[in-house]
Amino acid sequence: MGYNTWYQFRTSITESEVVRQAELLVSSGLAAAGYRCVNLDDGWMAAERTAHGELAGDGAKFPRGIRWLADQIHALGLRFGIYTAIGTRTCQSLPASWGHYDQDARTFASWGVDFVKVDDCGGLPAGTTVDTLTEHFRQFGACLRQHNPDVLYSQELPIHQIGKPSFRSAVRASAEFAHMWRVAHDEYPLTRENASPMILGHLAADVELHPFAGPGHWNDLDMVAPNFPASGWTLADLHNQLSVWAMEASPLLISADIGALPPAALAALKNSHMIAIDQSGEQCSTVIMNADIEALMKPHPEGGIAVLFVNLGTDTSTGRFALSDFGITSARASGYNVWTGETTTFSEITVTLESGQTSLVQLKGIG
């Protein structure tokens, strides 16, 4: 859990803005809620390596250097993350780590970097296959760990292969050596209209990948609250996203101006029930359907079952479920709605949702 610069700043990041976001993470209470990693994405590095072949920060954006920035972040009690890519260039055509895995791992460790995101942007030799790419990611991970055994390793898989058997093999391999890996496309376009299709598309891409997720290694759906509220997303869109990410146990990296988040969005991101479901140590593995309503479930860490209802259809739909569908053997159950805080009791479940709408509840048998 933490913060990433990408959807807010893209490459226009500066050290003062990053420090400001880190301070806001603390003052807003988000850090206390668990968002403790402050990660630079693409755009932090100088256009050329140093005379010694080392990566260096862009001197105009980071005049005091990346080590100084890491120290500021650490002084706030937070962790510091950085970005590079597996080939010669980042996705913004800046220098990346091909041919420098050991050297860059050493540089990052010397700066006090706690988290490294390694993107897949090209600049790789012709003939690179998903298998050889996976080997490069494995090697880079070994270098990162050698120089910092506690490093968190986040990688971006070849997302243009999503849905293909080769992508699944890459995920399987990543689970052996990375802490998280991207399993969905970037969140573009960031518009009100695209919010639901994007969120449901990400869910569909991830549902079948549950066998590879577990403590210390997670399927990554990409960042939360991307440039919220400038993106045009509503609070309901944010609730939908957080509900899906929590059920899928995806990392929660906020990518928005923390200072511009309305109180309701801050409250959503800090919602302790949503966070508990996300951090439960398990990605949802059971999915059932009735009408257009999909119901995803997993054990709730505080008792009962976490259930996410999603309307996958194009119209309003009503799903009807028996308590036994969720493994509940008692005649009645209670449902705690994570977003409204309301509890209701019932003997069967009837759920009506608009197209793309979700509902996240904690279900408990009574008696």
Ligand code: GLA
């Ligand atoms: C890719 C990644 C994004 C971001 C950009 C940076 O598109 O998927 O998350 O890191 O590169 O250029």
